[in-house]
Amino acid sequence: MTDQIPAGPLTTEAGAPVADNQHSQVAGVGGPVLIQDQHLIEKLAHFNRERVPERVVHARGAGAYGTFTVTADVTPYTRAAFLSEIGKETEVFLRFSTVAGNLGAADAVRDPRGFALKFYTEEGNYDLVGNNTPIFFIKDAIKFPDFIHTQKRDPYTGSQEPDNVWDFWGLSPESTHQVTWLFGDRGIPASYRHMNGYGSHTFQWTNAAGEAFWVKYHFKTDQGIRNLTAEEAAVLAGQDPDSHQRDLRVSIENGDFPSWTVQAQIMPVADAPTYRFNPFDLTKVWPHADYPPIEIGRLELNRNPRNVFAEVEQSIFSPHHFVPGIGPSPDNMLQGRLFAYGDAHRYRVGINADQLPVNRPHATEARTHGRDGHAYDGRHGGAKNYEPNSFGGPAQTDQPLWAATTVSGVTGDHPAPSHAEDDDYGQAGTLYRLMSEDEKERLIANLAGSIAQVSRDDIAERAIENFRRADEDYGKRLHAAVQALRG
Numbered sequence: 001m002t003d004q005i006p007a008g009p010l011t012t013e014a015g016a017p018v019a020d021n022q023h024s025q026v027a028g029v030g031g032p033v034l035i036q037d038q039h040l041i042e043k044l045a046h047f048n049r050e051r052v053p054e055r056v057v058h059a060r061g062a063g064a065y066g067t068f069t070v071t072a073d074v075t076p077y078t079r080a081a082f083l084s085e086i087g088k089e090t091e092v093f094l095r096f097s098t099v100a101g102n103l104g105a106a107d108a109v110r111d112p113r114g115f116a117l118k119f120y121t122e123e124g125n126y127d128l129v130g131n132n133t134p135i136f137f138i139k140d141a142i143k144f145p146d147f148i149h150t151q152k153r154d155p156y157t158g159s160q161e162p163d164n165v166w167d168f169w170g171l172s173p174e175s176t177h178q179v180t181w182l183f184g185d186r187g188i189p190a191s192y193r194h195m196n197g198y199g200s201h202t203f204q205w206t207n208a209a210g211e212a213f214w215v216k217y218h219f220k221t222d223q224g225i226r227n228l229t230a231e232e233a234a235v236l237a238g239q240d241p242d243s244h245q246r247d248l249r250v251s252i253e254n255g256d257f258p259s260w261t262v263q264a265q266i267m268p269v270a271d272a273p274t275y276r277f278n279p280f281d282l283t284k285v286w287p288h289a290d291y292p293p294i295e296i297g298r299l300e301l302n303r304n305p306r307n308v309f310a311e312v313e314q315s316i317f318s319p320h321h322f323v324p325g326i327g328p329s330p331d332n333m334l335q336g337r338l339f340a341y342g343d344a345h346r347y348r349v350g351i352n353a354d355q356l357p358v359n360r361p362h363a364t365e366a367r368t369h370g371r372d373g374h375a376y377d378g379r380h381g382g383a384k385n386y387e388p389n390s391f392g393g394p395a396q397t398d399q400p401l402w403a404a405t406t407v408s409g410v411t412g413d414h415p416a417p418s419h420a421e422d423d424d425y426g427q428a429g430t431l432y433r434l435m436s437e438d439e440k441e442r443l444i445a446n447l448a449g450s451i452a453q454v455s456r457d458d459i460a461e462r463a464i465e466n467f468r469r470a471d472e473d474y475g476k477r478l479h480a481a482v483q484a485l486r487g
Helices: 038-048 141-151 162-170 173-182 230-239 243-253 269-274 308-313 332-348 426-434 437-451 457-470 472-486
Strands: 061-070 089-098 113-121 124-131 203-206 212-221 259-268 294-303
Touching (some): 162 437, 173 426, 212 269, 230 437, 243 294, 437 472, 457 472
8 A cells, every 4th residue: 555645736845836847947949948947956956866875785675564572571581671571562663685785686695684673662762683594604893894895896897706705705714604504595585574583693681680691582484484496596586686575565465464483592691601602603503402592572564664765775773772671792793783883874874864753763752962963853942952951851860771791801802712612613514414415415506506606726625625624524525516517
């Protein structure tokens, strides 16, 4: 269902009636166009500015509104108000996306999917900015720009280059686990509805007594997992580049509302220092045998945006948007994202992006002393714009949102602390060995087809060696498959 502009005279942006929308004003019949044609100038100037800079990553996306409903008592772990009682509902907005593609790229491609969720809570907006994978390629944000440069267009060729992709992955063994996931069966979801979502990072929950816990989020699709083979995806991407966006929109229009069962893994803070590997390492999962996921809620999407640009393209999600009872962990990737996402939105959409309808709080009111800047709407009127003040303006609460963490030592460029089972290959090998023989064959074929495109043997061999270290059979079969393709 689409909205309609009320019937009546067509007007300019300022509301003046338009006499002629078919012909420009000219200096006599057949003469040149006049600059005094205000309607023409306004239309062309507005048209030139109808796009904001696209996201550097996650540019290609779709979104929908819905509800999150609490299904279990988690008050022993967090004091977040939106999680305070069973049955409580919170409005949400969820944006799905691919990572590497441009705004006009196809949906059905081999790429991680963004799973960015905004909870409009009574204590402010809580943004959980995750992916459809529980892990990632790197573990420190300082490597993120380099990684994304390898996934984007080469500065000389203007195309994505296999040399760049595999050179970086081969020189970054920590990526082995995520690359195994990406080139496996779940690397190309059949739709946004038929994939899981994950918070991916480790976060902190704090209860009313001030006790802290580490937590990981899982969103398990109630539609079931469905994926595309490389061959199916190649056909679909050519026939319908908008396949995933269309599927999401149409399913909601038809009342077939997609949903996810929401789970959490919870680790007592005291467990972290001696856990068998670094629990804040984004390239690793917490085995379910160690910390079984518990159901905490249900997510349903049930309303489409009315305007894709206003509500999907201009939507912003920042990992630093926490609420009381939820906070960050020492995950180096998360720490970097706390700055980078907000900074990207201030550049891309503007300093007042948080006050656009899709981004502003829906269940409470933002009370800040920030003023002015591009697209400021004057909402503060003549109120004082500083704190402290004696005129009754908003003031600090003196109540931290999350629990403090202990730090010690000398500042510097330190690697993460080492745990007993920290390595870059173990979990990738475990994932490979969990696959069926058919799954292994498809994984090897997908990887070999990509690695075989690199131009240098040393890049190919170094990449293969990482998989060999994960599992001897894995590397052996991949080496043979690449050799067969490279002749």
